Amino acid sequence: MFTTVFTHQFNASHQVPYLPGELAELHGHTWRVSLTVAGPSLNAHGLLMDEVAFATPMRDFISARLDNAVMVGAGxxxxxxxxxxxxxxxxxxSDYDGAAWPTSQALALMLAQHGHGWLAAASDRKDVHLASVTVHTAEDVTATWRNPTLLPALTFTR
Structure with missing residues (x-):
């Protein structure tokens, strides 16, 4: 299995007012997100996929919508x-209706949903998948979404 990891960093603030402590207050992070694409083989060019075709819309979306933004919940x-x-x-x-509040887990889920679209536009291979999305809010704190359908059934031969 081959993987390619696409990483992008941005600055944004957020608050989750229903949580106790400092997370309820408006605060910022230098967020780092990593989207991992996986597949069993390389193409004729020695790549898993067209990396620029995936990375460009990913970075454009993050820069336009999230960088230097305030992430809040509709409530x-x-x-x-x-x-x-x-x-x-x-x-x-509202802007993303898959989660009500801007937690790191919700951000990972949102980027995963967009990532499937970016991948479909970047590659016509059916055996290449978005494997995971990891969101880093601090050096020692991450949230990861993992694709539950990526792993094939295991078969054993003798």
Whole structure:
């Protein structure tokens, strides 16, 4: 199995007001995200896939929508205030409806869902899959989404 890891870093703030402690307060991170693509073989060019065709829309999306943004939930009372003041917002539960709040796990899930589309546009191979998405909020804290359908059934021969 071969893998290619696409990594991008961006700065954004977020808050999750229903959680206790400092996560409830507006705070920022230098987020680092890694999307891993996997497949059993290389193409005729010695690559798993067209790397630029995947990396470009990934980085464009992150730069346009998340970099230097405030990530909030649709139920966050600060969302309308920030929006009224022209702040760059990404609203979970609105801009992305797969999760209500901007947790690192929700960000991993959102990027995984977009990643499937980026991969489909970058490669027509049916044996290449998005294997995982890891979100780093700190040097020692990560959240990872793993593709549950990637692993084939195991067969044993004698």
């Amino acid at each position: 966050d009372p600060f969302a309308p205030i920030l929006d009224a003041h022209g702040k760059k917002l990404f609203v979970f539960g």
